[in-house]
């Protein structure tokens with residue numbers, strides 16, 4: 351049986367905390383990514399989200415709460 355829970359969740363941009371699928375952040379265009387992150391966060395409506403405002407998130411998407 352394959353260990354399904356071992357699957358990587360991807361990398362996170364250190365600048366905007368966005369969860370990135372490839373090697374470059376689609377928002378910042380940076381390769382400053384981290385695989386060491388926690389706290390999965392989905393922002394659907396940044397304008398009406400206190401968390402999004404606090405983290406300075408302007409676009410909907412998947413983000414990480416903490417990036418090391």
Ligand SMILES: [Zn+2]
Nearest residue numbers: 363366375378
């Ligand atoms: Zn970014």
